[in-house]
Amino acid sequence: MSVLSTPVTKMIPVARPYIGAEEEQAVIDVLRTGWVTQGPRAAEFEVKFSAYIGCDYSVAVSSCTTALHLALLASGIGSGDEVICPSLSFIATANSIAHTGATPVFGDIDLETYNLDPGRIEEVISPRTKAILVVHQVGLPADMDGILAVAARHNLTVIEDAACAIGSEYNGRLIGQPLGTMACFSFHPRKVLTTGEGGMITTSDAKLAERLRRLRQHAMSLSDVVRHNAMQTTTETYDEVGFNFRMTDMQAAVGITQLSRLSDFLQRRRYLAARYTEALQTLPWLRMPMVPANCRHNYQSYLVRLVGAFAARRDAVMQELLEKKISTRRAIMAIHREPPYRSERWDHALPQTNLATDTALILPLFHQMTESEQDYIIETLQALSS
Ligand SMILES: *Cc1c(COP(=O)(O)O)cnc(C)c1O
Secondary structure (H helix, E strand, C coil): CCCCCCCCCCCECCCCCCCCHHHHHHHHHHHHHCCCCCCHHHHHHHHHHHHHHCCCEEEEECCHHHHHHHHHHHCCCCCCCEEEEECECCCHHHHHHHHCCCEEEEECEECCCCEECHHHCHHHCCCCEEEEEEECHHHCCCCHHHHHHHHHHHCCEEEEECCCCCCCEECCEECCCCCCCEEEEECCCCCCCCCCCCEEEEECCHHHHHHHHHHCECCECCCHHHHHHCCCCCCCCECCCCCECCCCHHHHHHHHHHHHHHHHHHHHHHHHHHHHHHHHCCCCCEECCCCCCCEECCCCCEEEEECHHHHHHHHHHHHHHHHCCECCEECCCEHHHCHHHCCHHHCCCCHHHHHHHHHEEEECCCCCCCHHHHHHHHHHHHHHCC
16 A cells, blocks of 8 residues: 555545434424424433433433533532543533532543543542542543542542443443443534434433433423423422523434434444554554453544654644645643643643643544545555655
8 A cells, every 4th residue: 555546635524423314304303393392302312322321311411511510510519629530631521510610620641541540530639529520531431440449439429421432331331321420421413423412411310310300401390291291280390590401302303313323333433443453553653542451442533642753743744634635633632721720730740641632633533434535544644654
């Protein structure tokens, strides 16, 4: 493959959602029923999501950010509390903590997996620490055994930011049979399954599920569906300050259809990821994703890291690829570098996070990416070596 064989005329995007005719029809069907906000389709999506994941309860909401916000609130997290999370994550992870009035406190990552390092958690625990918000970054499950052990020693709640992790497995079980108290998923178009915007909270705790259902809907004591179907006049009450974090039935109808495609999505992503790994693992300046033996990756993103002389050239490499019509992304921001979260405390505390955010990048990977597009990307990367 020494000659660049594939003529590429259009930019290869880093990601692209797969949305078919069935999704279009599902939305039209909902529009024609007249029930366009959260209703029967959202309830059906929850049931089907629980069946897929193998969890007891699923609560549909408007995004993963609002899912995380509710999960933290339902755990009693608020002003004066600290919640430990990785800095190497999308900013929504920390924002959801800040929205409760609590303070995010950053633990460093394991550079091989890009996930929270259980060995680096205890150094940031304080008397105010209430919870750990674990991220399964780009879909690779975090070291939950290690993290749960630390949490148990310090009596901390564990919530999973599983935004990217639908279909990923840990110790042979799907992420979302929560290993902590709750797991939160995103259906943003950048994730494996999309509803446009949307999120889901899964839990095994019936009381938590009920509380989440109320909080997402203004803390209303009766749901719209119950009021709609009631044969006697009903009067609802509002026992606390709630939110409007509802998922619409248009979104849920798309989600139901996407769920039926999920095994295809996962199979394709794993196939393309294996092709990348096979072709690129011999490049001395690239580190492939490392998947621990007890994990199964969904490859929401294919994340590589530049090492050696290339480590300092990440942005130049990205620019070179862009000029060759290959779109990449700097892999995963470091939240502690953004103005709302900057503090001297983090300046020297997160060396692995800094290294990862400065030297990693995401290669294109999406359902409809063709083998010839991928070959072109592989050949272009191989040509950079010389
Ligand atoms: C995408 C993402 C979120 C936010 O999800 P939304 O549904 O867009 O709110 C949160 N955490 C992580 C790790 C993410 O990747």
